[in-house]
Amino acid sequence: MFRYILGRILALLPVLLLISVSSFALIHLVPGDPAVIMAGLQAPDEVIRQVREAMRLDIPIHQQVYEWYKALVLHGDLGHSYFLNARVSAAILERMPLTLSVAVLAILLASILGIGLGVLSAVRQNSGVDKLAMVLSLGGLSIPNFWLGLMLIMYFSVRLGLFPTGGYVPWSQDPLESLRSLALPTFTLGCTAAALITRTSRAAMIEVLTEDYVRTARAKGLRKLVVVNKHALKNALLPIVTVIGNTFGLLLGGAVVTETVFSLPGMGRLVALSILRRDYPLIQGALLTIGVLYVIVNLLVDVCYCLLDPRVKFD
Amino acid sequence: MATSESRIYLARMSRNSLCMVGAASLLLVVLVALLAPILTVYDPLKVDPRSMLAEPSVRHLFGTDHFGRDLYTRVLYGTRISLRIGTIVTLLTGLLGAVIGLASGYFRRLDGPIMRLMDVLMAFPAILLAIGVMAVLGTGEINAIIALIIVYTPRCARIVRASTLTVKTREYVQAARVLGAREGRIILRHIFPNCLSPLIVQLVFVFAYAIVAEAALSFIGVGTPPPTPSLGNILSEGRNYLAVAPWATVAPGVAISVTVLALNLAGDGLRDILDPRMKLG
Numbered sequence: 001m002f003r004y005i006l007g008r009i010l011a012l013l014p015v016l017l018l019i020s021v022s023s024f025a026l027i028h029l030v031p032g033d034p035a036v037i038m039a040g041l042q043a044p045d046e047v048i049r050q051v052r053e054a055m056r057l058d059i060p061i062h063q064q065v066y067e068w069y070k071a072l073v074l075h076g077d078l079g080h081s082y083f084l085n086a087r088v089s090a091a092i093l094e095r096m097p098l099t100l101s102v103a104v105l106a107i108l109l110a111s112i113l114g115i116g117l118g119v120l121s122a123v124r125q126n127s128g129v130d131k132l133a134m135v136l137s138l139g140g141l142s143i144p145n146f147w148l149g150l151m152l153i154m155y156f157s158v159r160l161g162l163f164p165t166g167g168y169v170p171w172s173q174d175p176l177e178s179l180r181s182l183a184l185p186t187f188t189l190g191c192t193a194a195a196l197i198t199r200t201s202r203a204a205m206i207e208v209l210t211e212d213y214v215r216t217a218r219a220k221g222l223r224k225l226v227v228v229n230k231h232a233l234k235n236a237l238l239p240i241v242t243v244i245g246n247t248f249g250l251l252l253g254g255a256v257v258t259e260t261v262f263s264l265p266g267m268g269r270l271v272a273l274s275i276l277r278r279d280y281p282l283i284q285g286a287l288l289t290i291g292v293l294y295v296i297v298n299l300l301v302d303v304c305y306c307l308l309d310p311r312v313k314f315d
Numbered sequence: 316m317a318t319s320e321s322r323i324y325l326a327r328m329s330r331n332s333l334c335m336v337g338a339a340s341l342l343l344v345v346l347v348a349l350l351a352p353i354l355t356v357y358d359p360l361k362v363d364p365r366s367m368l369a370e371p372s373v374r375h376l377f378g379t380d381h382f383g384r385d386l387y388t389r390v391l392y393g394t395r396i397s398l399r400i401g402t403i404v405t406l407l408t409g410l411l412g413a414v415i416g417l418a419s420g421y422f423r424r425l426d427g428p429i430m431r432l433m434d435v436l437m438a439f440p441a442i443l444l445a446i447g448v449m450a451v452l453g454t455g456e457i458n459a460i461i462a463l464i465i466v467y468t469p470r471c472a473r474i475v476r477a478s479t480l481t482v483k484t485r486e487y488v489q490a491a492r493v494l495g496a497r498e499g500r501i502i503l504r505h506i507f508p509n510c511l512s513p514l515i516v517q518l519v520f521v522f523a524y525a526i527v528a529e530a531a532l533s534f535i536g537v538g539t540p541p542p543t544p545s546l547g548n549i550l551s552e553g554r555n556y557l558a559v560a561p562w563a564t565v566a567p568g569v570a571i572s573v574t575v576l577a578l579n580l581a582g583d584g585l586r587d588i589l590d591p592r593m594k595l596g
Contacts, residue, residue, distance in 0.1 A: 138579060158558045272446070
């Protein structure tokens with residue numbers, strides 16, 4: 001098991017390297033002079049020169065690569081944001097907890113809802129519950145989450161006044177208010193994910209339920225609940241875990257839009273704003289961070305495979 | 316494709332009611348978008364200060380926005396733009412995905428480098444990658460199209476590559492090679508047609524993703540710039556008037572959802588018809 005995980009980590013190194021190279025290269029792919037674009041087309045030469053020096057764009061490229069990696073590897077330093085007048089790493093660390101907590105809450109909600117509904121509709125295939133679950137999941141896939149968020153604000157916040165219309169209260173300040181401020185964003189983000197997980201769970205369960213060992217277990221008189229939970233679900237978990245892992249990446253992306261809808265000061269909004277401001281160091285840092293997070297989640301999924309199915313590590 | 320084969324597909328399609336519903340709704344949406352200039356008397360850009368934020372009424376079916384522009388008209392034209400962007404993205408993604416996938420699957424030496432590049436592109440969540448590309452290229456409709464093509468091409472390329480790898484070992488491909496067919500002919504006449512079904516199914520979903528993603532990009536302000544109506548930027552403008560003019564956010568959202576739902580239904584149905592093994596349940 002240890003060797004399998006080590007192997008997976010080693011396999012990720014080239015991907016991590018490529019992610020960091022593409023983050024670094026981002027600014028050099030910008031057509032034209034990034035310093036001019038950042039400072040503004042009408043900016044005086046003096047300001048442009050200052051930006052160029054601050055961004056270290058005036059030194060030869062191999063030196064830039066060297067300095068960038070040196071700062072990143074030795075100090076975890078991602079550079080300086082010209083617009084926030086702060087370290088990029090500090091800005092990201094400040095906003096990361098919010099984005100991650102919404103994403104984790106959303107994936108938890110989606111997994112519970114999705115696996116529950118999926119298993120239920122697989123066990124009662126073609127029943128009313130099954131049809132309802134399929135309609136709900138098709139809706140969840142088709143309704144864009146930013147619009148769903150707006151509709152939820154309109155109904156639950158503006159009309160009923162149950163939740164705040166936006167903004168975030170930190171947990172340390174007031175736990176109850178904090179949960180209230182996270183409720184709608186979590187639900188919004190969780191819906192699409194729940195739809196995907198429901199569909200996958202249903203398909204996986206239907207396949208497993210026709211297997212011989214399930215029929216044997218039923219034939220020897222085990223209760224249906226035991227068979228579904230112990231024999232079937234355990235064997236259907238592999239594709240379900242895969243889709244949960246993939247969905248987590250979707251949520252990190254979805255956060256950009258959802259945080260705009262709910263005016264949450266998280267990573268997503270930071271990325272969106274820094275693109276509008278053309279704050280390249282921040283964009284580079286944020287993409288790198290999210291890319292790495294995504295890779296880590298994929299690694300966790302691989303580890304889960306190994307725990308769920310001992311055969312995996314021998315392949 | 317032989318006529319009898321297409322007849323089998325058509326017969327299967329007519330028996331798949333969800334697919335028919337999806338295809339019919341899609342046709343309706345396309346017709347509405349194409350006929351937009353006939354279906355409305357207003358100009359989507361015409362500002363009317365006398366009727367700002369007017370409620371839905373007979374004169375303004377979906378109400379008006381904060382500039383007094385008719386929302387029904389703007390949603391019609393917005394749908395037109397969404398479908399146009401979706402179509403361009405889908406066609407070019409299909410073309411690029413097919414070329415890259417075939418090359419990667421057929422020529423073993425190209426496979427490694429191409430697939431590593433695709434892996435990196437897929438290491439970023441889709442919408443974030445699109446945003447990253449927009450950061451490089453700058454905002455605007457054409458750049459959004461380029462960004463979405465870059466995002467979805469790897470997904471199509473992977474699927475075509477996978478089919479190419481299985482198809483190229485089949486006897487009829489070996490037979491063609493033995494008969495002295497050139498590689499271009501083998502790829503185009505013998506391999507490509509057999510990779511088409513999964514690609515077409517995937518492209519229907521790419522169409523749906525592209526519409527949602529373009530709306531999302533426009534919503535956060537980096538896609539189609541105002542005043543051109545796109546479903547995303549109508550939503551983004553309406554958002555500021557959520558409490559006083561809820562209709563400004565309802566209509567464009569319903570338009571996106573209906574379009575995407577139609578595509579999802581059609582895609583699910585097509586998958587069942589073209590590739591019964593992949594059927595969900």
